[in-house]
Amino acid sequence: MNRTELRFALRLIPFLDSVENVEDGLVKLRDRRWLVWHPDVMAALFRNDRHLRHPPSRTLSALLGNRSVLWLDGAEHTAYRRTLAPMLRGNRYQALIEELVERAIAELPGDPVGLAAWTREVTLKITGRIVFGVDDDELLAAFTRWLDRRLGSRVRTLAHRYLTPGTTRFDPELDRKLLHRASTAEPPALAACLPPEDLRDQVVSLLFAGHETTASATAWTVFWIERTPGLAERVLDDGDLLDATIMESLRLSPPATLAGNRMSADGMVLTPSIYLAHRRAATYEHPHVFDPARTPPPPGAFFPFGGGVRHCPGKDLALLEIRTIVTALLRHRRIRLSIPDPRSPQLRGAAMAPPPSLAMVATCRR
Numbered sequence: 001m002n003r004t005e006l007r008f009a010l011r012l013i014p015f016l017d018s019v020e021n022v023e024d025g026l027v028k029l030r031d032r033r034w035l036v037w038h039p040d041v042m043a044a045l046f047r048n049d050r051h052l053r054h055p056p057s058r059t060l061s062a063l064l065g066n067r068s069v070l071w072l073d074g075a076e077h078t079a080y081r082r083t084l085a086p087m088l089r090g091n092r093y094q095a096l097i098e099e100l101v102e103r104a105i106a107e108l109p110g111d112p113v114g115l116a117a118w119t120r121e122v123t124l125k126i127t128g129r130i131v132f133g134v135d136d137d138e139l140l141a142a143f144t145r146w147l148d149r150r151l152g153s154r155v156r157t158l159a160h161r162y163l164t165p166g167t168t169r170f171d172p173e174l175d176r177k178l179l180h181r182a183s184t185a186e187p188p189a190l191a192a193c194l195p196p197e198d199l200r201d202q203v204v205s206l207l208f209a210g211h212e213t214t215a216s217a218t219a220w221t222v223f224w225i226e227r228t229p230g231l232a233e234r235v236l237d238d239g240d241l242l243d244a245t246i247m248e249s250l251r252l253s254p255p256a257t258l259a260g261n262r263m264s265a266d267g268m269v270l271t272p273s274i275y276l277a278h279r280r281a282a283t284y285e286h287p288h289v290f291d292p293a294r295t296p297p298p299p300g301a302f303f304p305f306g307g308g309v310r311h312c313p314g315k316d317l318a319l320l321e322i323r324t325i326v327t328a329l330l331r332h333r334r335i336r337l338s339i340p341d342p343r344s345p346q347l348r349g350a351a352m353a354p355p356p357s358l359a360m361v362a363t364c365r366r
């Protein structure tokens with residue numbers, strides 16, 4: 001591993017910040033591997049995505065398994081996307097999301113809670129209900145512990161990736177319980193349409209992809225609203241402003257800093273950087289300023305949900321969750337956040353969440 005790759009692996013955000021002003025919007029990580037974020041390159045990449053291969057993330061494939069939809073390709077991938085699409089249609093879940101969010105907010109203590117940990121708990125509950133059809137707090141808590149042991153800190157992620165390569169990071173007992181829940185789900189959502197040998201990887205992938213990023217996006221939106229005087233009151237009266245606020249938060253604090261790897265027929269690997277594309281000074285005026293009133297960006301410059309044939313199938317569901325949680329939180333509670341250092345987000349894999357030290361105090365209105 002060369003020095004650039006080492007910095008990319010060990011200190012991802014400082015590394016990305018250090019190359020932010022590279023005008024070409026691409027940096028060589030090693031022979032035949034490039035980090036890319038120039039909007040023209042991104043637009044072309046997503047246009048041609050169907051003809052590219054999508055090599056797995058080494059960190060995540062050891063957790064999600066080889067059969068995860070995140071790295072299947074070709075006809076198999078298309079078939080899986082078709083299977084998942086109806087299940088992830090956001091508007092099916094409006095009532096369920098509202099119910100779970102109202103309950104979570106009613107249970108919020110007046111004492112400080114970690115903002116990112118709380119949003120993770122809420123979005124995992126929603127995803128769990130969608131995948132299993134029932135609540136199973138014990139199983140979800142075991143899943144969270146398993147994930148935290150592997151992704152809870154950069155050191156753990158890298159230790160698992162580089163010091164124990166090739167070793168399985170599955171937990172057979174947890175997998176058995178997840179499979180049992182998925183197989184007995186009512187309606188049987190996934191189990192009815194997937195071969196049994198693929199079920200474990202898709203269940204874990206959906207639980208993971210469905211809650212981590214949505215939780216971070218929600219936490220970052222709350223963070224930016226709280227930091228912007230008067231915004232909390234205004235977003236409650238103006239749905240368009242709320243949507244623009246969520247989009248601006250996804251721009252400046254994208255939960256996924258990188259989209260999936262793309263590989264050309266001759267073996268060149270391109271890793272799209274969402275974080276850098278969203279902070280490019282040639283695209284965005286004052287890119288580090290949070291401004292929900294920005295004009296729409298050009299093609300290839302804004303892609304928090306990735307793009308091409310791998311664009312996130314959970315986008316509408318995620319936006320519905322973020323809107324519902326943020327609105328209910330602001331309507332029922334007065335929010336105060338501890339002073340965080342926004343320059344030190346927490347990385348879980350390549351996903352970026354607010355630091356665990358960012359605590360929220362949510363007192364009742366009235």
Ligand code: HEM
Nearest residue numbers: 070209210213214217256259260305306307310312314318
């Ligand atoms: C704010 C929330 C979310 C963000 C920012 C996000 C972001 C992303 C990104 C960047 C990708 C990779 C796309 C690419 O490589 O071009 C992706 C893929 C994926 N996401 Fe999301 N996601 C979110 C929520 C969700 C939810 C709620 C679900 C499901 C419940 C979900 C399921 C998936 C799946 C299954 C894939 C793999 C798609 C494929 O490879 O074909 N995501 N997401």
